[in-house]
Amino acid sequence: MSKWRIFTRGLVRDNAVLVLMIGLCPALATSGTVRDGFGMGLAATFVLLFSNLIISLLRKNIPNEVRIPIFILVISTFVTIIDYFMQAFQPDLYRALGVFVPLIVVNCMILGRAEAFASKNSVFDAILDGLGVGLGFTLALTIMGTVREILGNGTFLGIPVFGESFKKSPVIFMVLSPGAFLIIGILKALINKYVRKEIR
Amino acid sequence: MTSTRQMIITLCIVALTCAIILSFVYAFTSPRIAETQKNLMLDGLQEVSQAVEFVEIISDTLWRALDSLKKSTGIVFRVFPQGYGGSIPITVGLDRDGRITGVRIASAAEGLKETPGLGAKITEPDFTQQFIGKCAPEVQLKNDGGEIDAITAATISSRAVTAGIRRGIETYAQYLGEGYDKRDVFPAAESFREIIRDTLWYALGESDTIGIVFFGVAQGYLDCIKFVAGVDNEGTITGVEIVYSSETEGIGEAIRDQEFLNTFKEGTAEAITGATVSSKALIDAVQKNLQRFKEYLK
Numbered sequence: 001m002s003k004w005r006i007f008t009r010g011l012v013r014d015n016a017v018l019v020l021m022i023g024l025c026p027a028l029a030t031s032g033t034v035r036d037g038f039g040m041g042l043a044a045t046f047v048l049l050f051s052n053l054i055i056s057l058l059r060k061n062i063p064n065e066v067r068i069p070i071f072i073l074v075i076s077t078f079v080t081i082i083d084y085f086m087q088a089f090q091p092d093l094y095r096a097l098g099v100f101v102p103l104i105v106v107n108c109m110i111l112g113r114a115e116a117f118a119s120k121n122s123v124f125d126a127i128l129d130g131l132g133v134g135l136g137f138t139l140a141l142t143i144m145g146t147v148r149e150i151l152g153n154g155t156f157l158g159i160p161v162f163g164e165s166f167k168k169s170p171v172i173f174m175v176l177s178p179g180a181f182l183i184i185g186i187l188k189a190l191i192n193k194y195v196r197k198e199i200r
Numbered sequence: 201m202t203s204t205r206q207m208i209i210t211l212c213i214v215a216l217t218c219a220i221i222l223s224f225v226y227a228f229t230s231p232r233i234a235e236t237q238k239n240l241m242l243d244g245l246q247e248v249s250q251a252v253e254f255v256e257i258i259s260d261t262l263w264r265a266l267d268s269l270k271k272s273t274g275i276v277f278r279v280f281p282q283g284y285g286g287s288i289p290i291t292v293g294l295d296r297d298g299r300i301t302g303v304r305i306a307s308a309a310e311g312l313k314e315t316p317g318l319g320a321k322i323t324e325p326d327f328t329q330q331f332i333g334k335c336a337p338e339v340q341l342k343n344d345g346g347e348i349d350a351i352t353a354a355t356i357s358s359r360a361v362t363a364g365i366r367r368g369i370e371t372y373a374q375y376l377g378e379g380y381d382k383r384d385v386f387p388a389a390e391s392f393r394e395i396i397r398d399t400l401w402y403a404l405g406e407s408d409t410i411g412i413v414f415f416g417v418a419q420g421y422l423d424c425i426k427f428v429a430g431v432d433n434e435g436t437i438t439g440v441e442i443v444y445s446s447e448t449e450g451i452g453e454a455i456r457d458q459e460f461l462n463t464f465k466e467g468t469a470e471a472i473t474g475a476t477v478s479s480k481a482l483i484d485a486v487q488k489n490l491q492r493f494k495e496y497l498k
Contacts, residue, residue, distance in 0.1 A: 058214075061210065062210065063206055063207045063210055065207055066207045066210065066211050069211060070210070070211065070214050073211075073214050073215055073218050074214070074218070076218075077218040077221060077222060080222055080225070081221075081222070081225050084225055084226060084229040084230075084233065085225075085229060087229070087233045087236070088229040088232035088233045088236060089232070089236075091236045091237070091240060095310055095311070096308075152316070153316075172315075172316055172318070175316050176315075176316065
């Protein structure tokens with residue numbers, strides 16, 4: 001597999017959220033606004049990138065029987081690091097993401113990449129894979145956040161888009177949970193139609 | 201097949217390394233986290249009060265607001281009434297007369313659980329600014345006989361806010377009256393040590409006693425006047441503040457004028473025309489108490 005393909009695979013074709021349907025809980029819960037979705041995506045990308053890197057480095061030294069506890073240890077270390085840094089430097093974002101930052105630990109997307117890819121491939125490939133899958137996750141959350149914030153709050157990154165009158169009575173439903181399900185359904189349908197034609 | 205020993209050793213090494221890394225990260229970020237949280241809290245307090253400094257009375261709940269001269273300008277408190285979706289975190293500032301100086305309701309990002317677009321509109325200035333200048337009985341929805349406009353289709357949230365603020369004022373207003381700050385009348389003091397319970401204190405400088413502060417009561421025209429006064433070691437009055445008085449509005453209440461109270465410091469305090477009884481009573485009582493506590497001065 002070419003290096004370029006390792007990287008791009010996770011972006012769209014095997015997008016964690018929109019195609020594989022994993023890591024859905026944070027995707028649905030933190031995509032109410034662009035900032036939250038993008039922030040969550042970057043936090044998960046950071047964790048995924050470094051956990052892939054470390055696990056790939058250690059892959060020859062990890063006894064097979066205890067690999068899962070070790071993966072979890074490595075992942076939770078990076079989650080705690082991002083948790084502290086976010087609290088210190090991005091307190092608003094930290095409060096908006098709430099419990100979903102510590103819950104990155106159990107995001108099956110990250111453990112999944114560690115088990116399925118990083119523990120079997122070279123360091124460089126693992127980094128490319130982590131970046132690709134992480135950015136794909138970020139992309140999905142940012143798109144969802146954009147649509148939901150524009151329709152549900154009339155703003156993009158907090159800036160009014162359709163003027164004040166729309167902002168006064170937006171499609172509130174979009175920022176609530178049902179809006180998340182609707183948007184993810186529509187995005188999945190679009191991906192199936194235009195990107196994964198073979199499954200039709 | 202790896203041996204059990206090898207598994208244990210690998211796990212221990214990984215766990216230990218992770219712990220060491222985390223301890224460094226924690227040491228690096230924890231002062232910053234504490235600072236950020238304190239700033240967020242202070243920003244919230246400053247939004248509802250003009251004061252520059254806040255002295256905590258009840259942890260995370262009640263603060264005394266001080267201006268740049270360390271004089272008390274009122275209090276700030278937080279209440280968490282039950283709204284439609286959960287508790288609503290509200291910060292309220294009160295001036296010394298018990299009127300609201302500002303109301304701030306936490307946004308969804310800070311833990312507000314009201315419905316976006318409906319109940320969550322209680323955070324908007326259109327709603328919160330109605331409270332400024334109001335006192336407790338006026339803080340009710342217009343439907344309930346008060347002066348606050350509810351938010352359309354969000355009556356439960358609006359009512360929760362008014363009820364919560366009113367209850368907060370009732371609970372904490374006691375800290376406005378008796379809650380004087382001895383620094384108001386003795387700004388030079390570093391701290392105070394009580395000599396007679398609730399009545400007399402030593403004002404302490406960096407190492408030594410530099411004067412006294414006493415609490416006194418004068419018989420005013422309508423009601424008693426409670427005051428607090430500071431005197432330095434030379435016998436010069438450093439300040440007089442009214443703690444409680446209920447004299448005739450616009451006449452006897454003139455004793456609360458800062459200009460009049462300042463004349464004590466210059467030793468030129470004279471009865472105020474039109475408020476002779478109240479002002480004389482205060483001057484006499486300050487002098488009488490000063491004589492009484494003179495022996496405590498060095």
